[in-house]
Amino acid sequence: MSPRDREIRASDADREDAVRQLQRGLSDGRLTVDEFDDRVRAAYAARTTGELDDLTRDLPRSLW
Structure with missing residues (x-):
């Protein structure tokens, strides 16, 4: 991702995609429940x- 792309405003669909990725990470045992909860909150707050x-x-x- 280029520096310019990182500044693009996130859409609701972008946030939902990130949450699905986090859910897969949780189900695979790569994230703890606490990490998952923190990241999901951050995903929904992401701009x-x-x-x-x-x-x-x-x-x-x-x-992904």
Whole structure:
């Protein structure tokens, strides 16, 4: 993601995609329930696609 792309305003669909990625991370045992809860709250509060990317960056690409 280029620096410019990180500043694009996130849509509701972008937020829902990030939450689905986090749910897969939780179900695979890659996130604890507390981490998942924190990240989901942050996803729904995210204003940019860069913020959403930061929440899923440490999950394997195969989950995306």
